[in-house]
Amino acid sequence: MTPWLAATVVGTRALTAASRTLVLAVPGFQGARPGQHVDVRLTAPDGYQASRSYSLAATGTDERVELAVAAVPDGEVSPYLVEVARPGDVMEVRGPLGGYFVWDPADPSPVLLVAGGSGVVPLVAMLRARAAAGSGTPFLLVLSVRTRADVMFADELSDPGDGVTVRRVVTREADGDRPAGRLGAADLDATGFGPDDAPAVFVCGPTGFVEHAATMLTGLGHPAARVRTERFGGTS
Numbered sequence: 001m002t003p004w005l006a007a008t009v010v011g012t013r014a015l016t017a018a019s020r021t022l023v024l025a026v027p028g029f030q031g032a033r034p035g036q037h038v039d040v041r042l043t044a045p046d047g048y049q050a051s052r053s054y055s056l057a058a059t060g061t062d063e064r065v066e067l068a069v070a071a072v073p074d075g076e077v078s079p080y081l082v083e084v085a086r087p088g089d090v091m092e093v094r095g096p097l098g099g100y101f102v103w104d105p106a107d108p109s110p111v112l113l114v115a116g117g118s119g120v121v122p123l124v125a126m127l128r129a130r131a132a133a134g135s136g137t138p139f140l141l142v143l144s145v146r147t148r149a150d151v152m153f154a155d156e157l158s159d160p161g162d163g164v165t166v167r168r169v170v171t172r173e174a175d176g177d178r179p180a181g182r183l184g185a186a187d188l189d190a191t192g193f194g195p196d197d198a199p200a201v202f203v204c205g206p207t208g209f210v211e212h213a214a215t216m217l218t219g220l221g222h223p224a225a226r227v228r229t230e231r232f233g234g235t236s
Ligand SMILES: Cc1cc2nc3c(=O)[nH]c(=O)nc-3n(C[C@H](O)[C@H](O)[C@H](O)COP(=O)(O)OP(=O)(O)OC[C@H]3O[C@@H](n4cnc5c(N)ncnc54)[C@H](O)[C@@H]3O)c2cc1C
Pocket: 037, 052, 053, 054, 055, 056, 068, 069, 070, 071, 072, 073, 074, 075, 076, 077, 078, 079, 118, 121, 122, 206, 230, 231, 232, 233, 234, 235, 236
């Protein structure tokens, strides 16, 4: 069993009105592969404990863990991480966890990333790993958000690097020529990333979003075995 490690908050940075990054110093943390997650455990003064899973926004071996958390209204853990936790606070981390939802930088296949909301977090780790590896593998990120202001890592994604395309899908307001609306098949159709191009596909976000996107992708002809999914919970 992977042990729990003491984790000290060393930095926070707002990403949107309802999300932020937390950087934790975790002595003994061994680094991770892009797409993996950790479990985070909080302990209240009375001993009550709560743990939740969070994807790693960055992979590395310097005993630092970077998380990016979106507050779920009325949630038990995420509002604390987004609004309350501050440098010096101590929590626990266990991981890295998960070996399936992982991009291998040695895989030359094009990569189609599909995110709903905070589902972008492990996909940002993949984009960062691509840059760190000096990889020229073509990537397309299709990112669905409610409003334009809800894009996490907006600065980074506005300049994602050569060979990386970011396509924004805004569901609750018009965005340029695209009217408001849910992710549709046309949003996933792109030269170089169709079924004939055999991309590796990673879909991540709230459970309902992931099921909707994965159904559409297999309907478009992507083999189910090429479509890897990570469900964050919730229904929308
Ligand atoms: C492998 C994995 C990786 C994850 N990575 C991230 C990440 O990088 N960033 C991040 O912000 N979250 C991530 N999550 C989601 C996270 O684990 C929590 O579920 C989320 O922060 C809500 O926890 P909570 O205690 O605030 O809400 P809870 O008190 O557990 O739930 C409150 C209510 O919100 C609903 N709910 C729970 N989770 C969600 C959700 N994700 N979306 C919408 N409604 C929800 C519940 O059904 C419930 O009705 C990940 C989940 C998994 C399984």
